[in-house]
Amino acid sequence: MTLDERAFDQVIEESQDLQSDAIRQARSTVPELEEIREERRDEPVDPEDARAYEHARRELVRDLGLAPGLRRGLLAGGFGAFLAGILAAPAFAEDGDDVDVQILQTASSLEVLAVATYGAALGLPFIKDGNPVVVKFAQTTRMQHDEHRKAFQAQTKALGGKKQTKPNPKYAPVVEQMKPSLQGPMDVVNLAATLEQVATETYLKDLGLFTNKGAKSKQVMASVMGVETQHLATLRAVRALLAGGAADLITLPPDITQLPAAAGSVAFPVAFQGTEMASPPEEGAR
Amino acid sequence: MTNDLHISEPAEEEHHGLSRRRFFAVSGATGAAVVAAAYLTRTPAGASTASVSGTKAAKPSLNKDLDTAAFAASLEVLAVGTYQSALDAATAGKLGSVPPAVATFVQTAKDQHQAHLDALNQLLTTNGRSAVTEPDRGLKGTVDQKFGQVTDAAGAAKLARELEQTAAATYLKAIPSLTPDTAVVAGSILCVDQQHVAVLNYALGEYPVPDTFASTTDAASAS
Numbered sequence: 001m002t003l004d005e006r007a008f009d010q011v012i013e014e015s016q017d018l019q020s021d022a023i024r025q026a027r028s029t030v031p032e033l034e035e036i037r038e039e040r041r042d043e044p045v046d047p048e049d050a051r052a053y054e055h056a057r058r059e060l061v062r063d064l065g066l067a068p069g070l071r072r073g074l075l076a077g078g079f080g081a082f083l084a085g086i087l088a089a090p091a092f093a094e095d096g097d098d099v100d101v102q103i104l105q106t107a108s109s110l111e112v113l114a115v116a117t118y119g120a121a122l123g124l125p126f127i128k129d130g131n132p133v134v135v136k137f138a139q140t141t142r143m144q145h146d147e148h149r150k151a152f153q154a155q156t157k158a159l160g161g162k163k164q165t166k167p168n169p170k171y172a173p174v175v176e177q178m179k180p181s182l183q184g185p186m187d188v189v190n191l192a193a194t195l196e197q198v199a200t201e202t203y204l205k206d207l208g209l210f211t212n213k214g215a216k217s218k219q220v221m222a223s224v225m226g227v228e229t230q231h232l233a234t235l236r237a238v239r240a241l242l243a244g245g246a247a248d249l250i251t252l253p254p255d256i257t258q259l260p261a262a263a264g265s266v267a268f269p270v271a272f273q274g275t276e277m278a279s280p281p282e283e284g285a286r
Numbered sequence: 287m288t289n290d291l292h293i294s295e296p297a298e299e300e301h302h303g304l305s306r307r308r309f310f311a312v313s314g315a316t317g318a319a320v321v322a323a324a325y326l327t328r329t330p331a332g333a334s335t336a337s338v339s340g341t342k343a344a345k346p347s348l349n350k351d352l353d354t355a356a357f358a359a360s361l362e363v364l365a366v367g368t369y370q371s372a373l374d375a376a377t378a379g380k381l382g383s384v385p386p387a388v389a390t391f392v393q394t395a396k397d398q399h400q401a402h403l404d405a406l407n408q409l410l411t412t413n414g415r416s417a418v419t420e421p422d423r424g425l426k427g428t429v430d431q432k433f434g435q436v437t438d439a440a441g442a443a444k445l446a447r448e449l450e451q452t453a454a455a456t457y458l459k460a461i462p463s464l465t466p467d468t469a470v471v472a473g474s475i476l477c478v479d480q481q482h483v484a485v486l487n488y489a490l491g492e493y494p495v496p497d498t499f500a501s502t503t504d505a506a507s508a509s
Binding site: 148151204208223231254264267 | 383385386387388389391394395397398405461463472475482483485488491492494495497500
């Protein structure tokens with residue numbers, strides 16, 4: 001387990017400098033969204049938007065029913081059993097709320113939970129005293145999720161909604177229940193990968209649910225989705241190396257010649273990202 | 287407008303849905319692809335005028351979706367061709383020693399870009415457009431010139447990353463202007479391209495997820 005600390009920190013520093021532009025771009029949408037809020041004031045719900053939303057919700061249910069094998073595979077194991085039970089629970093938000101705001105509130109709830117989960121993971125002795133690459137990944141990913149949380153909360157407010165500051169009500173209890181059973185890096189990586197997959201697939205599904213007024217929010221959400229899916233890919237690769245007893249190959253830079261052939265494909269198992277684990281808009285709405 | 291009506295007819299939707307599902311079954315795609323296929327069959331609901339900052343934004347429409355799909359398909363043709371060139375060069379020993387993980391990456395990424403191309407062409411042909419079989423001419427010239435300078439696996443990985451970043455940024459930039467269902471398909475492909483980028487970053491000795499927000503800076507436009 002090695003890490004070129006100086007090179008790693010330099011990479012992070014440079015990437016964060018580069019990201020300042022992207023973050024500014026994301027935040028620059030807020031004034032535009034505030035204008036949209038003014039335009040939307042006293043505006044009735046567009047029946048076409050409502051129909052599209054309801055249609056998409058029905059399709060989500062149908063999609064879940066279409067791929068039971070895949071769903072079982074994704075939810076394998078004890079954690080999967082917890083998750084499957086929770087996925088069957090009814091959502092609590094009332095119908096008729098602003099769909100765009102609900103989407104952003106649920107996204108915020110997932111980000112709040114991600115920040116808390118990575119934070120908790122960093123307190124576990126086998127993480128904080130373990131592989132330094134994993135530690136750096138957890139630290140950087142937590143920071144990135146916190147930026148995502150801020151972006152979603154800012155946009156919620158700009159659209160006239162209340163910021164969601166609480167963790168996702170479906171998955172927060174799952175994480176709490178999982179904590180005592182986190183006995184090693186693999187347990188943490190599995191948990192983190194599940195949260196990243198839920199976030200990725202939720203935001204992907206949401207791209208089809210935003211109303212006509214949500215174009216800017218949609219772009220920001222797609223931008224965040226593009227990063228969550230990279231977290232997921234990285235965790236898949238780490239998980240495969242841990243499972244293969246090759247934890248010593250988790251280094252930065254890697255010894256590419258020593259990586260098994262499967263390391264070249266394990267991070268992207270399908271050609272199209274699915275939406276089987278997507279959270280509905282109302283799940284984390286307030 | 288004619289195309290909008292065409293795709294909105296329930297009988298046509300069912301027909302298209304069946305044909306797409308057959309396509310994905312033949313290509314060996316998994317449940318995620320079935321989800322993408324389901325989106326590709328839907329009416330472009332919500333494709334009405336959006337207003338942003340007091341000005342009328344471009345109205346999402348099937349024609350806009352198809353224009354975007356055609357350009358994206360030309361990028362996929364380029365990606366498939368470039369990965370094939372890398373495989374050919376490796377087989378001919380022109381890239382030196384190629385680690386097994388890199389060889390697997392190139393083959394898998396090529397196959398996935400082929401699946402993206404097939405899906406996009408299915409969308410185009412189902413709606414009366416021609417399938418795209420040629421890469422964007424301007425971009426191909428640039429890539430060919432760069433590929434001519436590649437002498438090892440690391441060089442090929444850098445070029446592949448450029449291509450993947452360009453594709454991902456192009457999908458990201460297009461998403462707000464697409465109808466909802468097509469936006470989901472574009473997002474589905476965007477995710478996989480971003481995953482390719484993360485692995486290439488790592489293979490090149492860099493942090494796999496350096497960006498907090500995915501950017502549209504590298505987005506391509508038709509030559």
